[in-house]
Amino acid sequence: MKVKVIEIKKSVFAENEKDADALRNELKNKGVYLLNLMSSPGSGKTTTLIQTLNRIKDKVRVAVMEADIDSDVDAVKIKEATGVSSIQLHTGGMCHLDAEMTRQGLDNVALADVDLVVLENVGNLVCPAEFDTGAVRNAMILSVPEGDDKPLKYPLMFTVCDLVLINKMDVAPYFDFDLERCKNNIHQRNPKAKIIPISAKTGEGVDAFADWLLNEVHTWKNS
Amino acid sequence: MKVKVIEIKKSVFAENEKDADALRNELKNKGVYLLNLMSSPGSGKTTTLIQTLNRIKDKVRVAVMEADIDSDVDAVKIKEATGVSSIQLHTGGMCHLDAEMTRQGLDNVALADVDLVVLENVGNLVCPAEFDTGAVRNAMILSVPEGDDKPLKYPLMFTVCDLVLINKMDVAPYFDFDLERCKNNIHQRNPKAKIIPISAKTGEGVDAFADWLLNEVHTWKNS
Numbered sequence: 001m002k003v004k005v006i007e008i009k010k011s012v013f014a015e016n017e018k019d020a021d022a023l024r025n026e027l028k029n030k031g032v033y034l035l036n037l038m039s040s041p042g043s044g045k046t047t048t049l050i051q052t053l054n055r056i057k058d059k060v061r062v063a064v065m066e067a068d069i070d071s072d073v074d075a076v077k078i079k080e081a082t083g084v085s086s087i088q089l090h091t092g093g094m095c096h097l098d099a100e101m102t103r104q105g106l107d108n109v110a111l112a113d114v115d116l117v118v119l120e121n122v123g124n125l126v127c128p129a130e131f132d133t134g135a136v137r138n139a140m141i142l143s144v145p146e147g148d149d150k151p152l153k154y155p156l157m158f159t160v161c162d163l164v165l166i167n168k169m170d171v172a173p174y175f176d177f178d179l180e181r182c183k184n185n186i187h188q189r190n191p192k193a194k195i196i197p198i199s200a201k202t203g204e205g206v207d208a209f210a211d212w213l214l215n216e217v218h219t220w221k222n223s
Numbered sequence: 224m225k226v227k228v229i230e231i232k233k234s235v236f237a238e239n240e241k242d243a244d245a246l247r248n249e250l251k252n253k254g255v256y257l258l259n260l261m262s263s264p265g266s267g268k269t270t271t272l273i274q275t276l277n278r279i280k281d282k283v284r285v286a287v288m289e290a291d292i293d294s295d296v297d298a299v300k301i302k303e304a305t306g307v308s309s310i311q312l313h314t315g316g317m318c319h320l321d322a323e324m325t326r327q328g329l330d331n332v333a334l335a336d337v338d339l340v341v342l343e344n345v346g347n348l349v350c351p352a353e354f355d356t357g358a359v360r361n362a363m364i365l366s367v368p369e370g371d372d373k374p375l376k377y378p379l380m381f382t383v384c385d386l387v388l389i390n391k392m393d394v395a396p397y398f399d400f401d402l403e404r405c406k407n408n409i410h411q412r413n414p415k416a417k418i419i420p421i422s423a424k425t426g427e428g429v430d431a432f433a434d435w436l437l438n439e440v441h442t443w444k445n446s
Contacts, residue, residue: 041263041348041377042369069349070378093379095318095349123376124349125264126292126318145368145391146265153346154264155293156316168368171397 016131019099023106023134033116033217034102036135038157041123043143044167046074047200048209049120053082055210060217062116065089065105067097069122085109096127099134116217125150129157136220139163144172148182151189158189163196165209170199239354242322246329246357256339256440257325259358261380264346266366267390269297270423271432272343276305278433283440285339288312288328290320292345308332319350322357339440348373352380359443362386367395371405374412381412386419388432393422 027034039045049064056062064086066075075088089105091097097105102119109117119135121128140161142150145168151158158164164186166179179197186193194212198205250257262268269289276285287309289298298311312328314320320328325342332340342358344351363384365373368391374381381387387409389402402420409416417435421428 040265040346040369041373042366068376071375073372073375093353095347122349123263124318124347126345126347127350130316143265143368145366145394146263149296150264152294152296153291171368171394174394174397 016098016100019103020132020134023099023103024136027111027134027136028220030111031221032111032114033220034106034133034135035116035118035213035216036121036128036133036138037118037141038121038125038128038138038161039123039141040125040143040146043123043141043146044200045120045123045141046077048141048165048167048198048206049118050078050081051200051203051206052210052213053078053084055206056116056214057082057084059214060116061114062118063087063109063114065102065109065117065119067091067105067120067122069093074120085114091122095122095124096131097121097133098131102133102135115221116213125154125157129154129160137162137216139165141165141167142182144168144175144177147175148177148179148185151182151185155189158186158193161190161193163194163209163212165205166195166197167200169197169204170202239321239323242326243355243357246322246326247359250334250357250359251443253334254444255334255337256443257329257356257358258339258341258436258439259344259351259356259361260341260363261344261348261351261361261384262346262364263348263366263369266346266364266369267423268343268346268364269300271364271388271390271421271429272341273301273304274423274426274429275433275436276301276307278429279339279437280305280307282437283339284337285341286310286332286337288325288332288340288342290314290328290343290345292316297343308337314345318345318347319354320344320356321354325356325358338444339436348377348380352377352383360385360439362388364388364390365405367391367398367400370398371400371402371408374405374408378412381409381416384413384416386417386432386435388428389418389420390423392420392427393425
């Protein structure tokens with residue numbers, strides 16, 4: 001069936017790539033790996049992070065930056081549940097972080113004492129995908145209740161992510177969610193994307209994510 | 224527990240309020256009610272809309288505008304499932320609609336033949352809240368799997384909405400979701416918000432939303 005499609009145009013955002021590359025180089029020189037973790041609101045970013053940090057914190061020196069429009073509930077939760085150093089970035093209403101904003105956050109992290117910084121970006125499948133934060137890798141969490149069609153509707157997010165975690169696999173029986181269809185939709189956008197199904201609640205798949213992350217940090221520091 | 228909080232500032236978006244008021248006045252003169260429906264990706268906007276349209280389409284002349292970054296799956300789905308006139312707005316990567324973009328969409332709707340236009344905004348809890356589209360009312364859908372804490376983390380969205388639908392109530396037993404806590408969190412942001420728990424899957428609560436909407440349109444046209 002055909003429907004009418006109207007293209008609404010607006011000017012694009014300011015150039016941010018140079019800043020991001022400069023930040024990435026600086027982090028490389030300091031031996032710090034930055035992971036940019038993105039998702040919708042409510043996909044389970046914070047719970048996934050807590051499960052993961054508890055698996056890796058004795059193997060790698062790690063800090064967390066929690067970006068949020070308001071509130072510090074996530075940074076507090078992370079610190080309480082893992083003991084990992086965690087700061088909260090308030091974006092003042094902004095819907096994403098760019099490289100300059102990420103740098104402002106990193107200025108508050110003792111970079112000489114960490115190997116890995118995880119940036120939990122603002123909960124949003126649209127804007128964060130458009131801005132390179134200077135991270136080494138982009139990862140995202142898609143949760144089962146959001147639906148297996150999301151890669152079709154938020155194409156850029158899935159294109160820019162090196163890793164997609166599919167979270168809340170424990171509730172898959174209660175939703176019309178087809179894992180193979182979801183994987184196909186993701187690979188249609190990004191054939192190289194690594195996909196790990198997980199449940200932050202039961203712990204399923206979190207070891208695989210932790211191993212991926214530790215290997216990434218090791219490779220980055222030794223390349 | 225206290226954690227470090229860093230305020231990152233960026234310039235705010237351009238003034239949009241005059242455009243929105245002008246559009247609202249124009250719609251008032253034409254006897255057309257515009258509802259701006261917002262939510263996260265995957266909260267069930269389209270399914271809710273299909274259920275609702277099938278209940279109201281014989282009582283009110285209605286058209287739908289589906290805003291999306293890409294794809295026309297939603298507009299096609301609506302048209303196929305309800306027969307209601309539906310157009311797709313492509314935002315060209317933009318994360319929200321403002322009043323001018325909404326007007327561009329409305330230029331493609333036969334306004335003389337409709338009483339109600341439902342605008343399904345881009346799936347995003349952040350940016351759409353910042354831009355008055357010119358709608359008479361803002362409504363949003365929060366779904367159970369997203370969590371009852373979302374009003375704390377996305378305050379503006381809950382502040383600007385006159386109506387909050389809490390969707391996917393059918394899966395509430397499988398999630399740590401407390402309806403009363405959720406209502407309290409919403410009313411903390413917006414004491415006047417009307418809240419209707421629904422399940423677009425089972426139909427629970429959709430009659431109440433349909434009744435609210437029909438009453439709204441009736442009042443707008445006769446005030």
